[in-house]
Amino acid sequence: MSSFLFGLTIAVANAAWSAKIEQNKKEKLDKLMTGLIYNAKTFEIVLENLEVPYQRGKTTATNVYKALDSAGQCVGFSFVASGPGFADKIELVVATDGGFEHILGYNVLSCSETPGFGDKIKTDYYRSQFSGPPAESFTVVKTGDSKLIDNQIVAISGATVSSAAVVKIFNTYIEQIKKQLQTKGLIK
Amino acid sequence: MANTQNVNYAKAFTAGIWQENPTFRLLIGMCPPLAVTTAVKPALTMGLSVIFVLVCSNLVVSLMRNLLKPHLRIIMFTLTIATFVTIADLFLKAFQPEMSEVLGPYVPLIIVNCIIIFRAEVCASKSGMLVSILDGFGMGIGFTIALCILAGIREVLATGCLVGLRVMPDGFVPWAAMQMPVGAFVTLGLLLGLSSLLTAKKAS
Numbered sequence: 554m555s556s557f558l559f560g561l562t563i564a565v566a567n568a569a570w571s572a573k574i575e576q577n578k579k580e581k582l583d584k585l586m587t588g589l590i591y592n593a594k595t596f597e598i599v600l601e602n603l604e605v606p607y608q609r610g611k612t613t614a615t616n617v618y619k620a621l622d623s624a625g626q627c628v629g630f631s632f633v634a635s636g637p638g639f640a641d642k643i644e645l646v647v648a649t650d651g652g653f654e655h656i657l658g659y660n661v662l663s664c665s666e667t668p669g670f671g672d673k674i675k676t677d678y679y680r681s682q683f684s685g686p687p688a689e690s691f692t693v694v695k696t697g698d699s700k701l702i703d704n705q706i707v708a709i710s711g712a713t714v715s716s717a718a719v720v721k722i723f724n725t726y727i728e729q730i731k732k733q734l735q736t737k738g739l740i741k
Numbered sequence: 742m743a744n745t746q747n748v749n750y751a752k753a754f755t756a757g758i759w760q761e762n763p764t765f766r767l768l769i770g771m772c773p774p775l776a777v778t779t780a781v782k783p784a785l786t787m788g789l790s791v792i793f794v795l796v797c798s799n800l801v802v803s804l805m806r807n808l809l810k811p812h813l814r815i816i817m818f819t820l821t822i823a824t825f826v827t828i829a830d831l832f833l834k835a836f837q838p839e840m841s842e843v844l845g846p847y848v849p850l851i852i853v854n855c856i857i858i859f860r861a862e863v864c865a866s867k868s869g870m871l872v873s874i875l876d877g878f879g880m881g882i883g884f885t886i887a888l889c890i891l892a893g894i895r896e897v898l899a900t901g902c903l904v905g906l907r908v909m910p911d912g913f914v915p916w917a918a919m920q921m922p923v924g925a926f927v928t929l930g931l932l933l934g935l936s937s938l939l940t941a942k943k944a945s
Contacts, residue, residue: 555820559820562824562828566828566832570832570835573836574835577834641846665845665846669921669922
């Protein structure tokens with residue numbers, strides 16, 4: 554009886570505020586996408602509910618957005634990419650250029666990685682390694698020059714699992730989305 | 742004490758603020774004082790969330806205290822606390838998304854904050870509604886004050902600002918360590934020492 558009442562209370566609160574929470578998420582997503590593709594004015598969905606592998610045997614759906622400038626030209630693609638991190642799910646907003654040839658960068662939409670360690674995936678030190686490399690497969694290395702923009706990503710010291718999780722998310726999504734955009738004739 | 746027969750309402754409220762302050766006197770629920778005190782705003786948000794959960798869970802536990810079976814009481818406390826923590830978490834996500842993001846997993850972690858289950862067990866399950874509410878408010882306010890003092894010291898020394906307003910002179914060099922875990926431990930240790938000193942002085 555009490556479980557039912559407590560569950561009902563949570564369900565009512567969730568029903569009352571879920572629309573507002575979704576709106577906040579959307580506003581945040583728009584802000585993060587615009588922050589990565591500076592000359593984007595509007596975003597339109599080009600691939601809806603694209604199924605991408607999440608974990609062994611599980612898939613997750615994502616939308617791929619095309620960024621358009623004020624002249625209506627495609628200036629990039631953006632999507633939410635998620636995967637398991639050290640503590641919980643990591644959600645990233647990833648952006649590429651208009652030809653899907655280079656990564657423009659990523660922003661963290663949500664992550665519960667260990668404060669002071671894994672949550673450094675939010676810092677410029679780590680994120681800057683994803684600003685400009687080719688949109689191809691990435692590998693994680695423990696030592697190297699983090700300022701060199703290539704497909705070798707230098708892991709965060711003390712947070713190799715979180716670093717590798719980000720790279721795995723990129724590898725999973727980039728390949729799948731590239732294939733789908735090519736199939737649709739949106740990129741070469 | 743709040744759970745004695747001759748109830749003193751004023752004492753039930755004020756005990757948590759100093760005499761039984763959860764952070765400085767009882768040393769319980771020490772995760773938020775160490776984790777969310779880098780700035781006053783998140784500390785205050787956490788404090789208000791804890792006040793909400795404490796008051797609501799104390800109220801509900803007090804109302805159902807006569808129906809509780811001894812072997813089921815901890816499960817019932819946990820269910821009650823989890824419900825109000827989920828509501829607080831949803832509320833922050835809806836109306837304070839920035840603070841919700843800053844506090845991250847620490848809001849859901851209020852469920853395992855021992856102040857709340859401690860007050861449910863020690864006070865609310867043995868006292869009337871009014872005493873339980875006053876106890877929840879007192880404990881919550883005491884906890885919030887402790888968080889804000891810690892956060893104020895750390896924010897001023899780490900950034901030279903308090904709630905975003907510059908309070909230190911221009912030549913002040915920020916102490917980066919105060920924003921790191923070491924800053925939390927050192928400040929908390931010094932404040933605990935100070936509170937013990939004040940208590941010892943008062944006793945003598």
